[in-house]
Amino acid sequence: MAERAQATGRGEARETLATLFVVDADVHVHEAPDELAEHAEPPWDVALREIAKVDERYLDLPAISPRAEYRIPWPGGSNRPQTVSTAADMRRELDDLHVDDAILFPDHLLSLALVREPAFAVALARAYNDWLADRWLRHEPTLHGAIVVPPQDPRAGAAEIRRHAATPGFVCAYLPAAGLKTLYGHEQYDPVYDAAQETGLPVAIHSVEAVYPVFPFQLEQFRTAMAVHALAHPLAMVANLVSMLETAVPVRFPGLRIAFMEAGTGWVPWIANRLDKEYIERRREVPLLQERPSHYMSRFRYGTQPIEEPEARADLVKLFELFDGEHTAMFASDWPHHDFDHTQHVFGLPFGAEARRRIMGLNAAEFFRIERRP
Numbered sequence: 001m002a003e004r005a006q007a008t009g010r011g012e013a014r015e016t017l018a019t020l021f022v023v024d025a026d027v028h029v030h031e032a033p034d035e036l037a038e039h040a041e042p043p044w045d046v047a048l049r050e051i052a053k054v055d056e057r058y059l060d061l062p063a064i065s066p067r068a069e070y071r072i073p074w075p076g077g078s079n080r081p082q083t084v085s086t087a088a089d090m091r092r093e094l095d096d097l098h099v100d101d102a103i104l105f106p107d108h109l110l111s112l113a114l115v116r117e118p119a120f121a122v123a124l125a126r127a128y129n130d131w132l133a134d135r136w137l138r139h140e141p142t143l144h145g146a147i148v149v150p151p152q153d154p155r156a157g158a159a160e161i162r163r164h165a166a167t168p169g170f171v172c173a174y175l176p177a178a179g180l181k182t183l184y185g186h187e188q189y190d191p192v193y194d195a196a197q198e199t200g201l202p203v204a205i206h207s208v209e210a211v212y213p214v215f216p217f218q219l220e221q222f223r224t225a226m227a228v229h230a231l232a233h234p235l236a237m238v239a240n241l242v243s244m245l246e247t248a249v250p251v252r253f254p255g256l257r258i259a260f261m262e263a264g265t266g267w268v269p270w271i272a273n274r275l276d277k278e279y280i281e282r283r284r285e286v287p288l289l290q291e292r293p294s295h296y297m298s299r300f301r302y303g304t305q306p307i308e309e310p311e312a313r314a315d316l317v318k319l320f321e322l323f324d325g326e327h328t329a330m331f332a333s334d335w336p337h338h339d340f341d342h343t344q345h346v347f348g349l350p351f352g353a354e355a356r357r358r359i360m361g362l363n364a365a366e367f368f369r370i371e372r373r374p
Contacts, residue, residue: 017098017347020357021372023364024094024102024343026206026261026303026332027143029136030083031106031128033064039130044123058082059208063115064124065108067210082336083107087140094142097333097343100361101142101370103204104132105174105261109148110208114179118152125150125157129164137169144368146174146204151181154188158195165199171368172259177207177236179214185243193253202257202301202367207236215239229339233306237263238271241297245275248288250296257367261303265329269322272297298324301367303332304359305341314350326355330364 037048051064060067084090094102106112109128115121125148132145147164149157157173164170173196175184182188184205196203209232211219216235222228237260250256275293283289289296302325310316320329334340347360365372 017343021361022099022343023361023370024099024333025330025364026305027102027104027335028107028337029104030085031108036127036131040123040127044120059107061108065111066114067111082338084336087136087143091140103144103146103368105146105206110176111178112176113151121150121152122156125160129160133167144171145169146172149173149175149192154192158191161195161199161201165201172202172204175203175205177205177240178210183243184240185247185249193256197253197255202259204259204261205240206261207233207263233263234267238267245293245296246286250299251288259301262305262334264306264308265302265304265325266308266319268302272323302329304329305332305334306339307341307346317350326358329359331360
């Protein structure tokens, strides 16, 4: 990895990953069902112990993270180990990536919206939140947690936010988007937004692949993971963002901070321009929006992973300029999943020095209210 190097001519130190403050806004922990069982209320603890006996596929366990996966097992990066199970292991691996602080999201509970039994979904969220606080957050202050909110029961999710808002280490609430039945603009989620605004915690909407019969629809029509993965994440973000804007969530909850994670950023300027066009013609339908949709989108934050990789790297800088990515984009690696983005790759993109500092760490530190330690 890069070390501190001397710049030519002026005797100044050139900024490197070793000297830059890096906050990774999207890192994944692996929640084993038998460990969750230790924090679950009966009878759900019994169910989790039974689930623990089942052979686990990657992010796929019956009842806890149900997914329809019918992939041909080609060799490649997706076949390497993709889970981290302890805070100590995570800290060592992030040290290798020169990540100073990281926001932790779950593995299995990325698919929480697919769980059919609402009471089980609530039990899973409560057990996970307690497990994360006990096994991760209290052991490593550089790792920060996202409170899992079960979309099946928004009032229970609001209660979880209030229950853990003062627990050391939690910095946001996580809303699962994959397989969501009702989009996040619906008023049924108002208790969640009220609790987040009240406690000062932002909400982060995070997606993962989910195939029919859940949103995004008709993904079952595609034959390859390439097609499904290309569409599932950004379409889930687009749908939820549009839903939240048409019901004026950022107006009705002006103190609420909102982030969209693991969809890249190429979709952001496209939907902003599309919505602005529609707003000019149909603004009477959304009387609470006194500004163009792009105005409210500029208050949102967007995780960079999976960052787009145009042939001309400078094109990515132009893309970021279209949505003020210097101030709204947050570096995210998605470590340790198969398509993670290495810090060195994003650091090496041709951004200006100040933009690089903001994207690699400062934007996330401000959004999640993380203080940089000496």
